[in-house]
Amino acid sequence: MEIALRVNGQERTGDIEPRRLLIHFIRGDLGLTGSHVGCDTTSCGACTVLLDGSPVKSCTLFAVQANGSEIKTVEGLMQDGELDPIQAAFKEEHGLQCGFCTPGMMLTAAELLDRNPSPSEDDIRWALSGNICRCTGYVNIVKAVQAAAPAKSEPVATGSEA
Amino acid sequence: MTTVEETDVHGIGQSVKRKEDDRFIRGKGTYVEDLVLPNMLHMAILRSPIAHAKIVSVNVDEAQAIPGVVAVVTGELLAQHNLAWMPTMSGDTQAVFATDKVRFQGQEVAAVVAEDPYIAHDALGLIDVEYEPLPAVTSPQQALQPDAPLIRDDKEGQTDNRCFQWETGDKDATEKAFQQADKIVELSTFYPRCHPSPLETCGIVADVNPISGKATLHMTSQAPHAIRTVFALVAGLPEHKIQIITHDIGGGFGNKVPVYPGYVAATAASLLIGRPVKWIEDRTENLISTGFARDYHMRGELALTNDGKMLGIRVELLSDNGAFFADAQPTKCKVGLFHIVTGSYDVPAAYLSTQGAYTNKAPGGVAYRCSFRVTEASYLVERLVQNAAYELGMDPAELRRKNFIKPEQFPYKSATGFVYDSGEYERAMDLAMNELGYAELRKEQEAARAEGRLIGIGMASFTEVVGAGPSKDYDILGLKMFDSAELRVHPTGKAILKIGVQTQGQGHETTFAQIVATELGIPTEDVLVQYGDTDNTPYSLGTYASRSTPTAGAATAMVARKLVEKGKKIAAHLLEVSEEDLEFKVDKFSVKGAPDKAVTIQDVAFAAYTNMPEGLEHGLEDNHYYDPPNMTFPFGTYMVVVEVDADTGQWKVLRMLAVDDCGKVINPMIVQGQIHGGLAEGYGIAAMELITFDDDGNCIGSNFMDYLLPTSWETPRFETHMTETPSPHHPIGAKGVGESATVGSPAAYVNAVIDALAHTGVRNIDMPVTSAKVWEAMQGAARSS
Ligand code: FES
Ligand code: FES
Numbered sequence: 001m002e003i004a005l006r007v008n009g010q011e012r013t014g015d016i017e018p019r020r021l022l023i024h025f026i027r028g029d030l031g032l033t034g035s036h037v038g039c040d041t042t043s044c045g046a047c048t049v050l051l052d053g054s055p056v057k058s059c060t061l062f063a064v065q066a067n068g069s070e071i072k073t074v075e076g077l078m079q080d081g082e083l084d085p086i087q088a089a090f091k092e093e094h095g096l097q098c099g100f101c102t103p104g105m106m107l108t109a110a111e112l113l114d115r116n117p118s119p120s121e122d123d124i125r126w127a128l129s130g131n132i133c134r135c136t137g138y139v140n141i142v143k144a145v146q147a148a149a150p151a152k153s154e155p156v157a158t159g160s161e162a
Numbered sequence: 163m164t165t166v167e168e169t170d171v172h173g174i175g176q177s178v179k180r181k182e183d184d185r186f187i188r189g190k191g192t193y194v195e196d197l198v199l200p201n202m203l204h205m206a207i208l209r210s211p212i213a214h215a216k217i218v219s220v221n222v223d224e225a226q227a228i229p230g231v232v233a234v235v236t237g238e239l240l241a242q243h244n245l246a247w248m249p250t251m252s253g254d255t256q257a258v259f260a261t262d263k264v265r266f267q268g269q270e271v272a273a274v275v276a277e278d279p280y281i282a283h284d285a286l287g288l289i290d291v292e293y294e295p296l297p298a299v300t301s302p303q304q305a306l307q308p309d310a311p312l313i314r315d316d317k318e319g320q321t322d323n324r325c326f327q328w329e330t331g332d333k334d335a336t337e338k339a340f341q342q343a344d345k346i347v348e349l350s351t352f353y354p355r356c357h358p359s360p361l362e363t364c365g366i367v368a369d370v371n372p373i374s375g376k377a378t379l380h381m382t383s384q385a386p387h388a389i390r391t392v393f394a395l396v397a398g399l400p401e402h403k404i405q406i407i408t409h410d411i412g413g414g415f416g417n418k419v420p421v422y423p424g425y426v427a428a429t430a431a432s433l434l435i436g437r438p439v440k441w442i443e444d445r446t447e448n449l450i451s452t453g454f455a456r457d458y459h460m461r462g463e464l465a466l467t468n469d470g471k472m473l474g475i476r477v478e479l480l481s482d483n484g485a486f487f488a489d490a491q492p493t494k495c496k497v498g499l500f501h502i503v504t505g506s507y508d509v510p511a512a513y514l515s516t517q518g519a520y521t522n523k524a525p526g527g528v529a530y531r532c533s534f535r536v537t538e539a540s541y542l543v544e545r546l547v548q549n550a551a552y553e554l555g556m557d558p559a560e561l562r563r564k565n566f567i568k569p570e571q572f573p574y575k576s577a578t579g580f581v582y583d584s585g586e587y588e589r590a591m592d593l594a595m596n597e598l599g600y601a602e603l604r605k606e607q608e609a610a611r612a613e614g615r616l617i618g619i620g621m622a623s624f625t626e627v628v629g630a631g632p633s634k635d636y637d638i639l640g641l642k643m644f645d646s647a648e649l650r651v652h653p654t655g656k657a658i659l660k661i662g663v664q665t666q667g668q669g670h671e672t673t674f675a676q677i678v679a680t681e682l683g684i685p686t687e688d689v690l691v692q693y694g695d696t697d698n699t700p701y702s703l704g705t706y707a708s709r710s711t712p713t714a715g716a717a718t719a720m721v722a723r724k725l726v727e728k729g730k731k732i733a734a735h736l737l738e739v740s741e742e743d744l745e746f747k748v749d750k751f752s753v754k755g756a757p758d759k760a761v762t763i764q765d766v767a768f769a770a771y772t773n774m775p776e777g778l779e780h781g782l783e784d785n786h787y788y789d790p791p792n793m794t795f796p797f798g799t800y801m802v803v804v805e806v807d808a809d810t811g812q813w814k815v816l817r818m819l820a821v822d823d824c825g826k827v828i829n830p831m832i833v834q835g836q837i838h839g840g841l842a843e844g845y846g847i848a849a850m851e852l853i854t855f856d857d858d859g860n861c862i863g864s865n866f867m868d869y870l871l872p873t874s875w876e877t878p879r880f881e882t883h884m885t886e887t888p889s890p891h892h893p894i895g896a897k898g899v900g901e902s903a904t905v906g907s908p909a910a911y912v913n914a915v916i917d918a919l920a921h922t923g924v925r926n927i928d929m930p931v932t933s934a935k936v937w938e939a940m941q942g943a944a945r946s947s
Contacts (some may be wrong), residue, residue, distance in 0.1 A: 017280070033196035034189020035414070038361045039445040044864035046361055074189030083187070091183040094831050097184030097839065098667030100193065100361040100412030121879075129875035132866070134361045134413050135667045137838030138874040 003067040007032070008076030018064050022056075023047045025063035026073060034074035034103045038132070045131030048104030049073045055108045057130070074103030077110065085148040086110045095144035097135035105131050109145045118151035166749050166762075172687065173680030174894060177831035179455035181671045182410075186660035191410040194365045194380050195442045202367065203232055205428050205441040206282035208272045208289050209451065213522040213859020214311070215293035215298070217260055217271070221864050225274055225288040234289065235273040235431055237261035245430055249398050251420060251638060252496075254325075254487035255317070256525060257816035263682035264293065264426065265313055265485035266524050267861050268450030270423040275431045275439055281552035298859035299323065300484045302459065302519035313520045315483060325483045325518035328496035331578050336513035339474030343465035347550040352928045353538050355457040355482070355523075355853040356846075357449055357869060358530040360666070362412020364422060364452055365442035368429040373437035375477035378402045381425055382592075383408055384418045385704020387662050397429065403542040408694035415843070416528035417453050419490045419706050435806040449869055450861045452812045453490065454530030454853055457482040458535075462503075462542045464550050465511075472565045475577075477503055477542065481518040481527075489527030492636040492643065498685040499627050505543040506587045506625040506797060512592040515561030522859045531843055531904035533628040533707035542908035544622040548916065549589045549925050557604075558913075559595060562623050563588060572891075580627055582795045583889045583897075586823070590885050591623050594799040594821040597883055603803060611921065616806040617816075618918025624906035628898040629712025631790045634902035638703060641673055644790075645713035646700040647723055649678065649721045650783035653771040655764030656688045661716040662702020664694055668900060669832045670710065674718055676828050677894065681722030683749025700785055708796070708898035711828065712889075717788035719893040724784040729766040732782075736761050794889045794897035798822040800841075800906050802878075802914040811937030813915050815845070815878035820907070823885045825897030833899050834882050840903025846872040847904070848911035850930050919943065 003014045007030060011043050014029050024047065037059055038046035047059040050072040077084040086106045089095065096102040105128060112119055112127040119127070124145045125138070131143060165774040172178045185191050221233040237259035240246045247255045260272050276282035299313060300306045305323035314320045338882055340346060366381040377399055383389050384405040394401035411418065428441040443452070465473040469573040479497060483489065497516045504512050529535065545934065547565075551558035567574045574582040595601075600619070607617040633642035648660040665671065675689035694698055696847045702714060726746050733736055733751035734741040737759055744751045752760035761769075770782040803817040820837055825834050850870035853863035863869040888895025916930050918923060922943035927935050 018338050019280070026199060027196075031198075032189070032765040033193075034191075036193065037195070038363070038412075039866045041445070041865045041867045044361060044445075077187065087187040089433070090187050091179055094180070096183060096186055097669070097835060098361070098411065099182070099191045102186050103189045106665065125874040125877075129873040132871050132873060134359060134415070134843070134871070135839045136835060137840070137842030137880060138877050139838045139880055140835060141874065 001064050003064055005066050005069050005071060008073060014063065016063055018062060020063045022058040022061040022063045022066050026058060032073050032075050036100055036103065038100065043069040043132065045104045045108065046101055048131060050107055050111060053111065055111050072107065074106060077106060078085060084110060086113065089148035093140045093144035093147055095136065095141040101131060101133040105111050105133065112145070113149055118149055119145065132151045168748050168886035171679040171683055171685045171749060173676050174828050176676070176829065178672055178676060178686055178829055180669045182669065183550060193362055193412055194367060194382055194412050197367045197380055199367060199369055199438040202438040202440055203275050203277060203435065204279040205273050205275045205431055205439050206286050207270050207277065207424055207447065208286045209447065210260065210267060210269045210271050212264060212293050213267045213298040214296040215264050216296065217263060218292040218294050220272060221290040222272065222291070225285040227296060228281060228285045228288065230277040231274055231285045232277065233275045233431060233435055235259070235275065235427055237271065240430060240813065244429060245397065245426060247705045248421060248426055249639070250486055250488035250525065252487045252489045252491060253493070258426045262316060266522050267859050268447070268524060270451070275435065281724050282503050291780035298522040298858050300521060300522060300523065300855045300857060302480050305519035305521050313522060317380050318865055323520040324713040325487050325520050326496045327517045329515040330501050330878055331513035332511060333513045336474045336476050336511040339511040340465045340476065343473050344468040345466045345467065346554055347464045347546060347553050349546050349549055349926060350461045351542065351545060351926055353456045353458045353460060353541060354929055355454050356530060356851040357454050357853055358415035358528065359449065359869065359871060360413030360415055360417050362420060363423065363443040363445060363448040366425045366428045367438055367440045368432040369438040370429065370432040375795065376405065377429060378405045378407065379429060380407045380409060382411055382418045384414045384664050384706050386694065386696050387665060387702045388638060388704050389421055391641060392639065396426065406696045408664055411666040413662065415531045416455065416490065416706055417644070418666065419528055419704065420453050420488060422452055435574055445866060449853065450864045451524050453526035454524055455526070455528055455530030456538060458538045460538065460542050462546050464546045466550055466554065468554070470554050470556050470561050470564050471836055472507055472509045475504060475509050475543065477514045479514070479516040481516065482521050482523065483518045484521055484523040484525040486525035487518065488525035490529060491638065492630060492638060495534060498529065499533060500535040500539045502536050502625065502627045503539040503543050504576050505540060505579060506567060506623050508567045508571065509577055514578065523855060529707060531840055531901045533626060536626050537905045540624045540905050542910045544624060545913060548620070548913045552920050557599065558621060559591065562591060581792055583792055583891055584887050585797050586885065586887045587623055587793060587797060590797060590821045591799040593883055593885060594801050594819055597881065598801045598817060598819050610863060614808060616808050616918040618804045618806060618914040618916065619801065620913025620917050621801045622906045622910040622913065623799045625795055626645060626905050627793050627795055628708035628904055629790055629794045630709055630900065631713065632792060633789045641703060643703050644787055645702050645717055646785060646787045647714055647717035647721045648700050648785040649725060651684065651725065651767040653768050655684060655767040657684050658690045658692060659718060660699045661714045661718065662693065662699045663707040663710040666705065668710065668836065669829065673828045673832060674715065677715060677718045678722050681719050682725055703936050708900045711896045712794045712892060712898045713788055713790055715896055716790065716893045720788055721784050721786035724786060725782055728782060729763060731778055732766045732769050732775065733761050736765065736769055751927060770928055791891050794825065794892060796824040796897040796899060796902050798902055798906055802910045804914040804918060806915060806918040806936060811933040811940060813933065813936060814882045817881070818878040819881040821883045821885060822899065822902055823887050824902060825887060825889045825892065826895035826901035827884065827886060828896060836899050837882050837903045838880055840901060841907050842872055842877045844904045844907030845878055845911060848908045848929050848931055852930050
């Protein structure tokens with residue numbers, strides 16, 4: 001089947017099997033390997049991309065379902081050579097370790113901040129609860145999202161700096 | 163000459179931002195699944211649906227006939243190349259692909275190699291395997307019954323399901339201690355099977371060059387050098403023709419230490435077909451077949467006097483090893499380093515007797531973010547201590563205080579033979595108690611109870627043992643557990659450090675550069691850290707058991723010191739003074755008493771290539787193989803406050819406070835991140851993570867809907883604090899930190915829940931502590947009161 005969609009602002013087309021998953025189209029056909037696969041059950045969120053602005057788990061959509069849509073992946077977060085604030089904050093706050101969950105986390109967080117410029121810690125934790133991180137224990141991810149929030153909320157208290 | 167301050171080189175002790183992040187935040191990391199090689203094929207593995215069965219036949223004709231299928235690999239085919247079996251890390255054997263029997267659900271039976279992964283999976287469904295089912299053995303207790311079906315009939319002389327038997331400590335002395343005790347406290351508890359589950363599963367792109375015969379294996383390995391040697395031995399490939407490249411690894415936690423059948427099969431397929439072969443495990447495969455952790459049935463007893471002095475500890479262990487004894491552990495150990503079970507306490511006598519059993523479950527026994535079974539030991543002793551406090555009517559903190567090894571007792575020789583390097587256990591516990599407001603909270607707990615609310619305060623004052631070697635005591639399959647570093651300074655004063663240990667998210671590219679910065683004065687940003695490529699880094703036993711900093715970190719400091727020594731000779735020549743007149747500080751060699759007469763390390767590096775004194779070899783580079791004189795012993799106190807719902811048994815963490823001491827801290831930001839991660843994994847283990855089996859050996863916990871991992875929503879909010887007690891024998895005083903929090907925290911969480919119910923007589927709930935189990939325990943307590 002032929003599909004056409006916009007990915008990170010560019011027109012992309014494909015001629016693919018109907019059963020091809022969106023994540024495989026993005027990674028395999030488009031070569032955008034920043035989105036990852038961490039599970040088979042729509043549980044981990046490593047594959048999260050924004051579809052028409054909303055976070056979706058691209059392992060659970062067929063690529064054909066994205067026909068005509070607008071997709072944003074981690075590779076599309078930078079604008080005019082500048083890091084998105086969420087990217088800068090993830091580095092600054094040590095919100096990543098192995099980096100495998102990071103693209104999905106940042107996209108989910110970016111969408112949250114679009115909707116809610118000053119999320120509370122609970123808002124952030126709830127919004128990110130479909131994205132599993134095995135490395136960070138989430139503390140610094142929450143901090144990063146707070147730091148990137150256009151209208152900053154209270155920082156998380158996490159004890160003393162060593 | 164400008165003065166460079168110690169902090170200007172961004173060395174040890176500074177929260178330097180991580181170099182590796184620049185690619186990860188852009189989605190430009192390179193994980194093995196991202197690799198696409200020209201002509202690459204895709205492999206998918208067929209796994210047994212049955213836990214225990216004879217293989218009658220394997221028919222691959224239909225699968226082979228699908229367009230796009232290039233080959234079907236079976237056990238028979240591997241056997242023809244002598245690859246049907248491979249050695250495990252505990253000196254046992256494991257089937258690569260089953261030929262005689264399948265011994266656990268999920269065991270590898272055959273593989274399809276195809277042009278496309280979808281085609282490979284289509285073809286799997288067409289392989290026809292006829293099984294003759296056998297009764298499944300799903301617990302070690304069942305396995306050791308005299309009439310249990312024999313699982314390992316492939317092993318000559320094996321007549322039952324006993325896997326090993328082992329004991330350590332002094333049985334008689336411990337017996338005596340127990341005879342003298344006023345009080346004996348007993349705890350039987352099961353540390354269930356769980357799984358490290360890094361977010362990235364295991365995988366390989368095997369690329370065997372048909373002309374040169376060189377095998378380039380891009381794979382998810384925490385120990386690439388050791389794996390190279392194992393591959394050379396197993397596959398009979400010449401070791402110089404095996405190159406292992408890891409690229410970026412999406413978390414390890416012990417799961418990526420072993421050699422798995424998929425790696426071997428993909429390599430064999432590439433060798434036979436002459437094209438690169440990619441195999442990427444899916445999550446279910448990862449959960450049902452790769453290295454699990456724990457699965458220990460433990461019975462511990464603590465002997466005490468009435469006033470709370472510990473006299474002895476006695477432990478009986480029964481471990482469930484699955485179908486093959488594949489624990490990742492040093493050769494001389496059968497239960498890893500479980501004999502650290504005396505923990506932070508001065509216990510004069512200890513005895514440990516253990517046995518292991520084969521069952522029809524996946525093999526593994528890797529240490530899930532733990533130094534070889536230290537987690538199980540720490541859990542047992544910290545649970546015992548709290549229960550002992552209840553029996554003695556003492557405060558659990560005070561019972562700990564009374565028995566802590568005191569600072570002046572170090573180096574301290576434990577009853578099971580470890581020599582603890584350093585520790586200030588009381589300081590860490592006091593800091594935790596103060597920060598938590600312990601005394602106040604105990605009062606609140608009391609008051610809440612009067613209102614029918616169940617608050618619990620749990621703690622754990624753990625001590626770990628990490629950083630193996632020394633090589634005289636520790637090896638894996640004969641490979642001694644040292645580690646190494648190579649350091650080369652270029653003419654313009656920039657450097658490359660090559661290490662064989664592997665990062666899976668720990669930030670080695672940054673922290674190892676910081677060690678060089680402090681030792682040699684070359685700023686962290688000017689030091690490139692290379693790792694993850696066996697052709698281009700020195701030999702290493704790999705990264706697990708928190709050993710990178712204790713071993714390779716030490717090697718890094720030592721090789722930098724060698725360069726300072728050589729640099730001194732060059733500086734003496736440049737300054738026309740004698741070497742003895744020079745001192746090295748931060749980044750400069752200066753004349754003692756005349757600090758203005760100085761050259762920088764960069765000047766010296768340039769001279770090493772342009773203006774070398776006669777008689778000295780050109781260049782500024784060296785290597786160091788570090789054999790640790792002892793292990794290191796990180797420690798800390800964790801405190802958890804929970805509220806248990808008296809009606810439903812649901813429990814919620816109100817506070818989680820951690821004080822860690824990992825010796826000298828290289829990068830506080832990274833150390834805290836490591837602790838956060840471990841505290842979350844510890845919470846998962848305590849609260850929800852469970853791999854279990856039904857009576858037929860079907861794995862329950864085979865995907866992330868059944869094997870529950872904590873998300874940002876359930877994960878407690880952590881408060882972390884540090885104390886710093888350097889290791890006296892480590893060149894920079896560091897001890898390692900990657901695993902402290904998974905080792906120490908499960909007992910703290912569980913102790914907190916028990917503490918909420920202790921007044922009703924509850925003394926144990928096995929992990930994971932689900933609300934159903936808590937509710938049951940409350941009903942049981944109500945019935946018996
Ligand atoms: S890979 Fe899509 S949710 Fe896990
Ligand atoms: S950083 Fe490793 S899974 Fe999140």
